[in-house]
Amino acid sequence: MSTVQNKQQGKQQGRIGKATSRVDGKLKVTGQARYAAEFPAEDLLYGVVVSSGIARGSISSIDTARALAVPGVIHVLTHENRPSLPWFDRSYQDDDSPSGSPFRPLYDASIIFSGQPVALVVASSFEAARHASALVDIRYKADKHQTDLDAERDAAYAPKQGKDGFEPPPKPRGDADAALKKAEINVLADYATPVEHHNPMEMHATTVLRDVDGNLTIYDKTQGVLNTQQYVTGVFGLKQEQVRVRSPFVGGAFGSGLRPQYQLFLAVMAAQELKRSVRVVLTRQQMFSFGHRPATRHQIALGADKSGKLLAIKHQTVSETSRFEDYIEVVVNWSGSAYQCDNVTLDYKVAALDVYTPLDMRAPGATLGVYVLESAMDELAHATGVDPLALRILNYAEQDQNTGKPFSSKELKACYEQGAAKFGWDKRNPAPRSMRRGKTLVGWGMATGFWDAMQQPASAKAVLSVDGKLQVSSATADIGTGTYTAMTIIAADVLGLAIEDVNFTLGDSSLPQAPLEGGSWTVSSVGSAVKMACEAIRDELLSIARAMPDSPLAGASAEDVEWTEGRVQRVGQPAASLEIADIMRSKGLHSIEHAVDQKPESKQKKYTMHTHSAVFVEVEVDEDFGTVAVKRVVSAIAGGRVINPKAARSQIIGGVVWGIGMALHEETMADHAMGRFMNHSLAEYHIPVNADIHDIDVIFVEEHDDIVNPLGAKGMGEIGIVGVAAAIGNAVFHATGKRVRELPITLDKVI
Template identity: 60%
Template sequence: MAVSRVDGRDKVTGQARYAAEHPAAHPADPLLYGVVVSGAVTKGRIASIDCAGALAVPGVVDVITHENRPRLRSFDLFYKDMTAPGGSPFRPLYDDRIHSSGQPVALVVAETFEAARYGASLVQIACEVEQHQTSLLRNMEHSHKPSRLKAGYTPPPEPKGFADEMWDKAVVRIEGEYYSGVEHHNPLEMFASTVVRGADGHLTIYDKTQSSQNSRWYVSHVFGLSKDKVTVRNPYVGGAFGSGLRPQYQLALAVMAALKLERSVRVVLTRQQMFSFGHRPETIQRVRLGARPDGALTSIIHEALAETSRNEDYVEVVVNWSGQLYACEHIRLGYKLVALDRFSPMDMRAPGAAHGVHALEVAMDELSYELKMDPLALRLKNYADIDPTDGLPYSTKELRACYEQGAQRFGWHQRPLEARAMREGHELIGWGMASGMWDAMQMFARASAVLHADGKLVVSSAATDIGTGTYTAMCIIAADAMGMPLERVRFQLGDSTLPVAPVEGGSSHVATVGSAVQGVCDKLKKTLFKLARKMPDSPFAKVGIEDADFVAGGLRLRAQPAHIVSLQAILASDGAERLEEKYMMLPNMLKQQKYLRATHSAVFVEVRVDEAFGTVRVTRVVSAIAAGRIINAKAARSQIVGGVVWGIGQALHEETRSDDRLGRFMNHNLGEYHVSVNADIHDIDVLFVEEDDRIVSRLGAKGVGEIGQVGVAAAVCNAIYHATGRRVRSTPMTPDKVMAP
């Protein structure tokens, strides 16, 4: 099914309101505006704050600092949410300590945004500076194993076999060191929180977040408010990609101001300030592969060092993929952290896999040249039918079909084996490919469904739509389950008072919330069937539900397909104006843990490289995806295209450069932080192979958000080598690296 967004009209006509666009509820309580004052040093302590200049600005109401913030119940609860890593997270305006560059040190609150912004420029902060360390490469000797973990993280498995000995003995072997620079989230919607204070003190908060209930939990616990005094809403989110999994500091500051001043308050971060919290962590990896002359892997060794903050052990699954993608009897994986004076990294589309699979897939390409073997043939030679690490079967795995169908669509059979074999004019042409893998996750969720007397169905869950198409997918699932036209179904999300849903992340929302939606619709159908059997002269009186179908907004006997009883008539027969059911979806963990559950992809890329300038154009991409049953082909294709675009950005453009003398990210704006633009993107062809996974979800669906990016940068890297004969082992692969001898 290919369906346009049900929320599309609201978005393109401006009817959709985002976090910074909601007005105060009462004209008598006009919004106050808060502007964050960012610290100018990387590490140290605040010696003094002079707010006199700011307070003298007409319209400025207050300047909130660590010295006069409202008293809170417990700062220890800050960020102890669904997605927080272990440790002591950064707590805004907690004390006089400076932990990282750009840290918020004050909030200027005024009657107008302009007054607040001008006042913020007048706040004088004097600091005592301490020596900082922000370079991963200069501090690798200070690495440590993660001591405190976060939800969803799986440590590397114990070594299997004798990987080091087998690598030493390997007939063919390669080793490489792969570096990935820092990347920052740049969703179009700025991070913002609008706190609307009711007359009774109730706070209605519109927040840029990937979970309204996560933000509500955080606010109520940290500020000591009962949960019925706080409602968080996020009906529309203008992109997030992981940056909204955790509450960001503008939420805490806006609530502080609302409580202290007993007014409604809005705080919006600037684009530059969005570079002051979280990022994809800088990572360096070492991969060693050993093989027999026929290409069979005899040893896989993959070790990674990644940055974290001084406060938290932020962790990602970086190396585990190397123990899952290819069959091998001898595997050793290692993962350590280096604590730096930076804000904690955070999840960014395909966290861990975007780096870890990249290093593995570039190393596999290097091995193919050592073997003088086609890169696709090498992967097929080492195809894993079971999990190589623990022997579990896959719930479903159609990666082989991805290889075959993707290669055919791309024309891979015409690829010459040698590098520098194709040229057109002043450009060298290269073809590269890579595998992709991502977890297929399912979490816990609830949903409710209400059938109204007019035949309209309203389904609800506190899910989130960050632009991925959640509204539409859930409407499709509900309409299909109930046999109703899509236009009769409405899905409600983005409100913390709705039935519980997990954070929108990890490509798990359809498998999780979608299964809850289908579950509540099945429950509603059973209730409707019981009512239908009680109708006067009911044709359903002596049959079971298995003998009937819900179609065209009604119920019919399979033996009498021409006669349909409308759902309105069934509801009216009971004298009810509405019929409601609720459902709790719990994953069958006992069943799921018996399988390795994952999505897979095969990415084929063509690049053209200007030999004189080192500029790279990605002119053609074929991405073949195995992600279970696809609910909405139109939205799913869009997700994969977006992932491919981001993969091209990872490969060629995106990096936040740090001046370690200052401990500061220097290109903290969209003028200097390079992202892919229209001119960088050419032909992207997406195909979905047939797959239906009833282990991961009752829908047969997995997820498509992350898998679209995984493997793309590696395929670009491999294509650059095929074009030029030059191997680039760090991202982004800028012209200076491509031209290097």
């Protein structure tokens, strides 16, 4: 594959920035889109996982006789009869694993978390496997366990920077303790957030198709087919050409598909052991047995003068991790870069519990840390008598004090201005309990959102046929974010083609490499590669066109022409044009193909690159019952260039809805005496429903940034949720005069 330098795009009829319906929408609504558990196979076997009933200890005995006696049952895999694998020497880690020793299913008799897979029943039908799974008789020796973060808080430790690229808190600047003592106004508060689980609609599943030569085609629910492929080859000692992974559609993931989950391992192990095709699908309850947003405990202190000017910030966080890996997030760093303050101390520690390792969940770290910071800023606004919006503008940061770097772009003030105008913030009565509507208290709150704008190396291939059809491909994913459509728009924009004439392929490990889909970096990374591949085709076409006999484009530069409707023409001169098909035929070309590898440009290292938002919320609180309803939300986003406003708006709305859930509903409750999650179903794990969601307005603030990537796009997947919970909590305080510092804000805490 060749590396192609980015060139100026030239003038053309643009597709970018126009609201475009999903190109994959019809397949999804008509049921033609197939997910990991829906691909057919001849002679397919079905595996059902048996889960541990204790949180810590060991297996004393496993009796599989009754299960094996069920008609149709082929095998029951346990730690006693599983095959030996290269992975069991603990040498292999996947691309998204934190530092430590990854969990290895069926390795030995040890139990290290509740719900741990301890057996796989394989049968010729799902029904037989499910029935037999209940007949596996397992006896345990239970050891003392600890799943309560508060009980282990004093034993928390500072994690080391590992291979996952964790950015530790910056060193203290100034003297925060001394500044707090001198400050005229102090805010000292403890905040707490609970465990949350991802709960995508599609449960994790793997279908392994094994051919007669032992080659595997794997359909997996994943946010990165290449990561799955590397995992399987590394764990099972296979060659890359023996394993092909496909994941054309994903029914939501939110981070749960970044790491290979244990159903993948068990399905491949069974397929290899039995030399058959195997499918393993986790139950909804088992979706609570791997990964989650970690519980956190925070102490935050803000010091300011009477005007509200920040003099000191201290933010200390303890987060949970497992005993076998150090899961770490960037939680407190935001408190050092969000606002101008010369005295800052940040501290982040983790406490090991008898749980599965937590897992990235939409806007990991920022969702938690910014919630605490923005809640404390509202407390400071109340203490100083300064309007919450005015307080943030007063302490506006013109550069990142954590690093001393300027921002590549920052239109946060425009977010404040446009969001406040749309919301009507100037009509807010600042006194708590001062606004009413009938029998309900009305509260208005706001918060700022922050997220990293990142770019990763990625590759893409583009093939233009003489019939005017463009095929573009990259091994990225679409977890419901609209990747298919965004890449189609980018490709069509470069060559001035109709959306219908472009086909983008993803979710296949045989395609050009791409990073995991996460972190809001897919458009910036894969989109930049798609742009460059299509530009290489465009440049070749223009070169041919200039050399054609009597060419109307002779001597034309890239800036002199525009690409539209399958033609290239001099700018503003439709008569001076050539059909793309005629250009290709002049050279006898049936197709033009270019593959590119792109990397972030070195100039990015000189800047801090962030996406910003301002969230304004109105709540109604029933004074008698303490129930909270979010009636209005305005979210103003500065996210660089917006590729598809229609999909981007949906991304932000989805993030806002999740923020409402975080603030008012979501909590995975644990029985610490048993060490297990109790509300492990969608019936008892509370999330917002239609009746909970009212008016949500999204504003995209114009922002130009030529540093972040060639497209100038920052990504929208994560920023939508950041700051929403804080804005709601702040609104609840404004409505009631009561500050709830422990999420979720349930009626018992309000009254």
